[in-house]
Amino acid sequence: MTESSLPPAALGLRGRVQALNALIGRLLPKDLVGLAARVFVAWVFFLSGQTKVDGFAIADSTWFLFEHEYALPIIPSALAAVMATIAEHVFSVLLIAGLFTRLSALALLGMTLVIQIFVYPNAWVTHGLWAASFLVLLAYGPGRLSLDRLLGLER
Numbered sequence: 001m002t003e004s005s006l007p008p009a010a011l012g013l014r015g016r017v018q019a020l021n022a023l024i025g026r027l028l029p030k031d032l033v034g035l036a037a038r039v040f041v042a043w044v045f046f047l048s049g050q051t052k053v054d055g056f057a058i059a060d061s062t063w064f065l066f067e068h069e070y071a072l073p074i075i076p077s078a079l080a081a082v083m084a085t086i087a088e089h090v091f092s093v094l095l096i097a098g099l100f101t102r103l104s105a106l107a108l109l110g111m112t113l114v115i116q117i118f119v120y121p122n123a124w125v126t127h128g129l130w131a132a133s134f135l136v137l138l139a140y141g142p143g144r145l146s147l148d149r150l151l152g153l154e155r
Contacts, residue, residue, distance in 0.1 A: 033136070034143025035098075041133040042095035045108055049088030058085055070119050087111055095137075098146020101154070102138055109134035 011019065052062040058081060066081035075083070088111075091104040109131060116127040141154045148154040 030140070031143035031145050034140065035145045037133040037136045038095045038098060038101065038142060038146070041108070041130050042092040042104075044130065045088045045111075046092035046096075049085055049092065052081070052085040052088070058082065072114070072118050084111065098142040098148050099151075099153075101142035101146060101148050105134040105137035109138070 051059075053059055062081050062085065063078070066084070067077040070080065070084075071077060072080050087107060091107045094100050094104040095108070112127050112130045112134065116124060120127075142148050146154065
């Protein structure tokens with residue numbers, strides 16, 4: 001009789017924990033994890049991008065925020081406003097679709113790092129959660145429920 005065929009009670013605590021962990025791993029589809037990691041964090045960035053526009057133009061409040069509150073040390077505020085607004089829209093839509101997923105995750109991870117370091121350094125818990133989603137996508141890809149997979153860009 002092998003260890004895996006023994007009833008959980010005969011395995012001891014360690015064996016029961018291992019059996020439970022294996023069961024959870026089998027029941028939770030990896031493709032669902034990839035989809036959730038893409039969609040939920042992308043939605044945060046898309047909604048943030050929406051606050052920066054008025055129709056198809058960058059809102060006056062965005063120019064003000066980038067000049068006064070989000071002031072970055074290297075990039076001029078006007079350029080940063082345009083880049084952030086475009087990035088939040090484009091990369092979040094690509095992530096939701098699962099197209100160029102790893103590139104999009106890397107871009108938004110970079111943006112997250114800039115926000116953490118230069119804009120809101122005390123918001124590390126929130127930024128850490130975003131980063132965790134991006135790291136999952138960078139390490140494991142978008143999953144089968146993605147355009148990357150459909151187009152053969154991921155295996």
